[in-house]
Amino acid sequence: MATALAKSIDLRSLDGIEVGSRLVEPGQLRLSELISALSVALDLTEGQPAGHAARSCIIGMKIAELLGLPQNQLSDLYYALLLKDLGCSSNAAKMCYLFGADERQIKHDLKSIDWTRMQASVSFSWAHVAPEASPFQKILKVAALFATGPEGARKLVETRCERGAQIARDLGFSESTALAIRSLDEHWNGQGQPDRLKGEEIPLLARILGIAQTVEVFYHLGGVRKVHEIVSERSGTWFDPQLSQIVGKLCLDTAFWEQVETRNALELAIAWEVPDQIYLVDDILMDKICYAFASVVDAKSPWTFNHSNVVAELSRDLAQILGFSDEMQRDLYRAGLLHDLGKLGVSNAILDKPGKPTDEEFAAIRKHPDYSEKILLNIPRFCQLADVAAAHHERMDGKGYHRRLVTEELPLHYRILAVADVYDALTAKRPYRDAMPIEKVLSIMDKDAGTAFAPEVVDALHHWIDRQNPQTRVTQQLEAIDQLLGNL
Numbered sequence: 212m213a214t215a216l217a218k219s220i221d222l223r224s225l226d227g228i229e230v231g232s233r234l235v236e237p238g239q240l241r242l243s244e245l246i247s248a249l250s251v252a253l254d255l256t257e258g259q260p261a262g263h264a265a266r267s268c269i270i271g272m273k274i275a276e277l278l279g280l281p282q283n284q285l286s287d288l289y290y291a292l293l294l295k296d297l298g299c300s301s302n303a304a305k306m307c308y309l310f311g312a313d314e315r316q317i318k319h320d321l322k323s324i325d326w327t328r329m330q331a332s333v334s335f336s337w338a339h340v341a342p343e344a345s346p347f348q349k350i351l352k353v354a355a356l357f358a359t360g361p362e363g364a365r366k367l368v369e370t371r372c373e374r375g376a377q378i379a380r381d382l383g384f385s386e387s388t389a390l391a392i393r394s395l396d397e398h399w400n401g402q403g404q405p406d407r408l409k410g411e412e413i414p415l416l417a418r419i420l421g422i423a424q425t426v427e428v429f430y431h432l433g434g435v436r437k438v439h440e441i442v443s444e445r446s447g448t449w450f451d452p453q454l455s456q457i458v459g460k461l462c463l464d465t466a467f468w469e470q471v472e473t474r475n476a477l478e479l480a481i482a483w484e485v486p487d488q489i490y491l492v493d494d495i496l497m498d499k500i501c502y503a504f505a506s507v508v509d510a511k512s513p514w515t516f517n518h519s520n521v522v523a524e525l526s527r528d529l530a531q532i533l534g535f536s537d538e539m540q541r542d543l544y545r546a547g548l549l550h551d552l553g554k555l556g557v558s559n560a561i562l563d564k565p566g567k568p569t570d571e572e573f574a575a576i577r578k579h580p581d582y583s584e585k586i587l588l589n590i591p592r593f594c595q596l597a598d599v600a601a602a603h604h605e606r607m608d609g610k611g612y613h614r615r616l617v618t619e620e621l622p623l624h625y626r627i628l629a630v631a632d633v634y635d636a637l638t639a640k641r642p643y644r645d646a647m648p649i650e651k652v653l654s655i656m657d658k659d660a661g662t663a664f665a666p667e668v669v670d671a672l673h674h675w676i677d678r679q680n681p682q683t684r685v686t687q688q689l690e691a692i693d694q695l696l697g698n699l
């Protein structure tokens with residue numbers, strides 16, 4: 212990493228320490244604090260309970276300790292464990308389309324079956340495709356699913372793994388971290404994905420990621436007994452036998468499992484940061500990480516291509532036009548990048564629906580600012596940013612969501628994101644309508660100034676449009692839709 216290394220601080224001993232609130236220097240943010248908090252957004256996409264990645268990290272680091280993994284590989288492993296699902300959103304839309312169902316449920320349930328066995332695979336597909344459809348329609352859907360063949364399944368995994376590895380590289384993590392993410396789903400017997408690597412061809416860090424995430428899932432489902440049963444069963448097929456043996460020993464360590472069970476997962480994960488490799492987050496790295504997570508959000512649905520990035524840049528520009536400080540402009544840029552993090556917790560069956568959402572579906576959509584806020588509040592010093600991000604669907608007349616705040620509760624800088632968000636949404640194509648021309652968008656927003664939007668922010672938007680002369684971004688968006696969904 213390009214950031215400065217801090218002095219070595221041993222936080223591994225958990226007794227009585229204030230993990231999570233203890234910064235290297237006052238005001239400095241540790242990379243482990245930022246990444247562990249944001250890993251919860253990846254858990255949402257995978258349909259896993261919050262803290263899944265953090266607990267996988269704790270388990271993986273403990274396995275590495277028992278294995279005696281060399282010191283110089285520990286930090287690479289640590290961040291690979293936290294970021295193992297970085298590519299998770301990139302196959303969400305396609306998975307939802309292929310199954311005709313909530314892809315978060317499918318991703319969640321897939322983690323608890325042995326999908327390499329044909330019978331398990333067929334039963335799983337039958338149970339999960341198009342849950343609302345008639346038996347005849349289900350048969351057609353299962354047939355279409357299996358018609359994509361092993362290559363179709365391989366491509367789904369490859370898209371996810373390669374995208375995750377690339378984001379890790381873009382952020383400046385090491386190649387061994389990126390390769391561990393890329394090979395997360397390879398199996399010891401060569402039956403894994405995407406490259407069917409076998410035995411020691413699979414990077415050791417990837418083997419640790421694979422077993423750690425499975426242990427976490429099965430611990431959640433049935434405790435240590437279930438972990439022991441599954442790891443014994445899959446030793447030599449899914450897992451490296453040596454690592455399976457280590458997990459067998461770990462199953463006897465009741466103190467370890469008690470910590471996993473009772474301690475805050477994010478705090479525990481931070482405590483496992485490698486003591487002599489503590490990285491600090493400076494402004495440049497912070498922007499890169501916010502941008503990376505924005506790209507994870509935007510990759511979830513082809514209809515939101517580049518949305519977070521556009522909202523971030525527009526919010527920063529509007530803040531500048533309105534005379535806010537450089538610091539506030541930067542905060543609004545970051546809030547714009549992260550405002551829809553919570554959408555990772557909404558199924559593509561709802562986000563990509565070619566029609567009006569039902570009341571139940573709309574209730575699910577309305578939760579996403581709350582999810583964004585909860586994730587961001589776990590990052591030290593992000594309280595204001597979390598509040599701003601969480602208010603992006605509020606309206607001045609109190610008819611917004613999720614808190615139904617009113618004018619007096621919405622300072623001007625809170626109202627900037629709402630204008631940027633709606634402007635970008637209306638100028639982009641949606642599954643249920645075409646993109647609107649800029650003139651039409653402005654007339655709608657002018658009409659709602661004073662009820663939905665702050666009039667001074669809408670004025671700033673006019674000013675920005677005069678200055679930028681922007682075009683609608685439909686062509687770019689349509690290309691992204693083709694690319695993400697492939698030739699279906």
Ligand SMILES: [Fe+2]
Pocket residue numbers: 550551579580603604
């Ligand atoms: Fe939103």
Ligand SMILES: [Fe+2]
Pocket residue numbers: 518522550551632
């Ligand atoms: Fe948005």
